[in-house]
Amino acid sequence: MPSPRDHVSDALRRFRRRAIERPDLKPAAVGITLVGGGSAFLLTRRAPSLRGHAGQWALPGGRADPGESPGAAARRELAEELGLVLDADAELGLLDDYATRSGYLITPVVLWADGEPGLRPNPADVAELHRVPVELIDVEPRFLTIPESDAPVIQLPLLGRLVHAPTGAVLHQFREVVLHGRDTRVAHLEQPVFAWR
Template structure:
């Protein structure tokens, strides 16, 4: 377990992360919370009652509050959405920022959540919670062409369906950087039109 944590932290330390210089967008953070056994990460389906992106697959996350670091925001959102309280020492590193069509720039924070943590999903925010083994995202995504954009839409196969950007893009970069040591970029990958608002 500790060796996996060390390998993930080392892969992120070697990665030359690219922030997005987009002051026109609202800052947000998402958590890639790694757990054992597995190893796995935590993935949610957003509650149908939410105003934005209801019912979509999502990593725990949300808007970064003034004065918060990316890691603080990701850990706060984990606590609010899943009842999972983590300290600063759980932060392993960051992936590239991903600007969204809906007005945010998302910073993915990779965290170590330990062995079989107690989770208490908030029904106001989360309709489903999945512990996804890392091997399930170690697959090649599908790229689609759409008339509305010159950039390809990424679709990450999971659970017999597809996870789109931003979540699909973030998870694909995690796979590339952490599982394979490849500095693959994903900020240019497009979201499906239904996620543009």
């Protein structure tokens, strides 16, 4: 029986990730950071003072520096936002790229944090920090149609709320790939109009 970490690594290794070539977009990365032996992940609500996407649900992450790999960018942002420092050995794999309406090309990085790490949320970036049991994302999302787009808007029921793309899409793909071994694609899923800016 593989360890929880090996199970996640094996699922990501079998997954045929799809990268998106969009040089017109700004490269960014988010971290799905697994804690508690892989039983939970870290989710934030962005600070209300932020210029972009204030108050929205988000995985720790942000824009990559020039020449910075997605894994390095996700780990740097995790340290800046939550005070959690991980080395490159914490990177377990990547999910599909997701192009946002606001001009970013996000690469999701799955990270492993041993034990129960101490966290220090940066109030300039983070209004709320949640340690979410992974089992809570093992649900069917809702898909809506909107007049502004032909693509369906994803809504992931979580913590009594609905989490939209890109975060909702990324977490749904993690559920499909890691929990169920399915190569489900999410790059086509739409964001709600309020997130287009």
